[in-house]
Amino acid sequence: MEITNELKKLHLGGMADCWYALLETRRTDSVTLQEGLSLLIQAENDRRKEKRMAKLIKNARFRYNASVEHLVFDKTRGRDKDRIMELATCEYLKAGISVLISGSTGVGKSYLATALGYQACLNGYKVMYYNMQKLLEAINMARIASTISKFFDKVADIDLLIIDDFGMKKLEGQQLLDFLEIIEDRHGRRSTIIASQLPIKDWYDVLAKNKTIADSIMDRIVKSSYRFNLSGDSMRK
Numbered sequence: 001m002e003i004t005n006e007l008k009k010l011h012l013g014g015m016a017d018c019w020y021a022l023l024e025t026r027r028t029d030s031v032t033l034q035e036g037l038s039l040l041i042q043a044e045n046d047r048r049k050e051k052r053m054a055k056l057i058k059n060a061r062f063r064y065n066a067s068v069e070h071l072v073f074d075k076t077r078g079r080d081k082d083r084i085m086e087l088a089t090c091e092y093l094k095a096g097i098s099v100l101i102s103g104s105t106g107v108g109k110s111y112l113a114t115a116l117g118y119q120a121c122l123n124g125y126k127v128m129y130y131n132m133q134k135l136l137e138a139i140n141m142a143r144i145a146s147t148i149s150k151f152f153d154k155v156a157d158i159d160l161l162i163i164d165d166f167g168m169k170k171l172e173g174q175q176l177l178d179f180l181e182i183i184e185d186r187h188g189r190r191s192t193i194i195a196s197q198l199p200i201k202d203w204y205d206v207l208a209k210n211k212t213i214a215d216s217i218m219d220r221i222v223k224s225s226y227r228f229n230l231s232g233d234s235m236r237k
Contacts, residue, residue, distance in 0.1 A: 014047030015040045053122055060127040063164070066114035077232040078103065079112070087116055087226065090123045093159055093191045098221055101195040103230030109195040110164050112228065116193060117162050125159035132166045139178050156185035166196040172209040180213050187220040194221060199229070 004023075007016035018040050022028050031039070068088045073081035086092075087099065099116065101109045117127045130138070142151035155161060161182075171179055186192055196203065200222065207214035 012044055014044035017047070018043035052124065056121040056124070056126060057118065060117060060121060060129050062114050062117060062129050063131065064110055064114045066111045066118060068115045068119050071112065071115055072108075074232070077107070078228050078230040079108070080228075083226065083228075084112070084116075088119050090120055090125065092226065093120060093123075093125055096186070096189045096191055098191055098225040099193040099228070100200055100221065100225050101193065101228045101230065102198060102200050103228075104197060107230040107232055109197075109230055112230070113162050113164060113193045113195045117160060120160045126157075127160045127162065128155065128158045129162040129164065131164050132168060135163060136175055136178075139175075152181055152185065155182055156190065158190065160191050160193065161186065162193045162195075164195045166194050167198040167203060167206045170206050170209065176207060176210055176213050179207075180217055183217050183220050192221065200227060 004016045004020045007013075007019060022031070022036070022039070028036070068084065071079065071084060073079050073084065075081070092099070099113075101112055103109050114129065117129060120127050139148070139151065142148045183192070198206070203222075204214055204218055207217055
């Protein structure tokens with residue numbers, strides 16, 4: 001027990017539990033020093049990986065519980081298994097490619113976006129989930145608190161930004177400029193998932209108060225992106 005306690009004092013909880021398990025199963029005398037060290041190190045690595053994943057998931061602040069394993073695949077309704085499983089490898093995050101998801105209410109846009117975000121957390125990536133309106137409110141609060149630059153830097157540094165319910169209302173004035181800054185900072189560097197009830201061809205109308213800015217934003221989020229147009233009956237039934 002002394003070794004177990006000392007390991008805990010050193011914040012080596014994985015090693016402590018592994019050592020205690022070896023004691024309980026009376027294996028401490030049957031394994032070699034090299035085997036024992038390998039078991040202890042693996043246990044500590046596993047524990048730290050679990051804690052990191054739990055922290056990433058908590059910090060992402062997902063609105064829904066979703067995972068790739070629980071997705072209902074149906075190519076005829078836009079949920080192409082091959083394309084989704086390709087994204088589940090998280091290779092697109094390394095290239096900073098965006099994912100655009102459109103479809104009517106209840107077809108699973110938010111679920112798919114969250115499932116991909118959850119998968120990114122499992123692979124060690126930092127994720128941030130925002131409803132579009134909440135994102136605008138957070139930007140406004142940061143500007144009032146004079147921390148807007150810090151907020152934009154934080155968003156720019158996130159491996160995967162998920163923006164849900166995009167296009168519920170038109171962006172104008174400072175909102176349009178702020179959205180451009182977020183997209184510009186992430187373009188080609190970090191991935192963004194955008195989910196919307198509007199068809200992608202209509203997204204321009206949400207930004208059309210300023211044609212130049214709208215062109216800049218659409219060019220960056222549409223070009224070279226993965227696209228899903230979900231259809232079918234509402235899954236909320």
